[in-house]
Amino acid sequence: MRRLVVKLVLTILVMPAAMVLVVFGLSATWAVTVSAGPPGGGGGGFEGGRAFATALAGMAPLLVVGGWALVWRRHIRLTPARRLAVGALVVADVLLSVLLGAAAGAGADDDALLPVFLLQITGTPALAVLIWRNGPEQERQRLRAWMAAPTAFCPYCEGNLVGRRAPLCPYCGGDLSGYTLAGENP
Numbered sequence: 666m667r668r669l670v671v672k673l674v675l676t677i678l679v680m681p682a683a684m685v686l687v688v689f690g691l692s693a694t695w696a697v698t699v700s701a702g703p704p705g706g707g708g709g710g711f712e713g714g715r716a717f718a719t720a721l722a723g724m725a726p727l728l729v730v731g732g733w734a735l736v737w738r739r740h741i742r743l744t745p746a747r748r749l750a751v752g753a754l755v756v757a758d759v760l761l762s763v764l765l766g767a768a769a770g771a772g773a774d775d776d777a778l779l780p781v782f783l784l785q786i787t788g789t790p791a792l793a794v795l796i797w798r799n800g801p802e803q804e805r806q807r808l809r810a811w812m813a814a815p816t817a818f819c820p821y822c823e824g825n826l827v828g829r830r831a832p833l834c835p836y837c838g839g840d841l842s843g844y845t846l847a848g849e850n851p
């Protein structure tokens with residue numbers, strides 16, 4: 666159970682961590698642009714800073730997606746199609762961020778940008794999960810593959826099964842009864 670719990674906790678922690686990074690980036694941007702000049706006062710420093718900050722905030726979901734990919738790297742099977750889909754998702758998020766940044770720089774209203782931004786920061790990680798998710802058939806395949814060539818690690822949670830004989834994984838409770846010698850393998 667432990668390993669799975671740690672992964673779930675990390676999965677949740679990735680979100681505030683991404684937020685902190687973005688807020689840090691935004692504050693830094695703000696500090697630089699505010700010191701560059703007051704709003705509307707001569708140079709385009711303020712609007713430029715707003716554009717950059719908006720574009721930067723749009724990258725937050727990519728930090729979340731990257732963090733999740735790291736936590737679940739042994740569970741996510743990156744087929745060529747999934748690789749392509751994730752690549753397209755990253756490109757789409759970056760493009761949307763640049764567009765939002767450009768709109769903000771052109772003086773677009775925050776009220777108009779906010780709904781798009783909210784959709785972006787929730788939609789991008791959600792789409793990534795949809796791309797990575799294994800269907801029931803893929804889960805069965807994964808288990809079959811493990812049974813055909815069992816490793817010392819639980820196929821569900823990657824817990825170390827050396828010396829374990831129970832039909833259930835002691836860490837996540839995953840059913841290993843299909844392979845009675847689970848854990849006796851190198």
Ligand SMILES: [Zn+2]
Pocket residue numbers: 819820821822823824834835836837838839
């Ligand atoms: Zn397990």
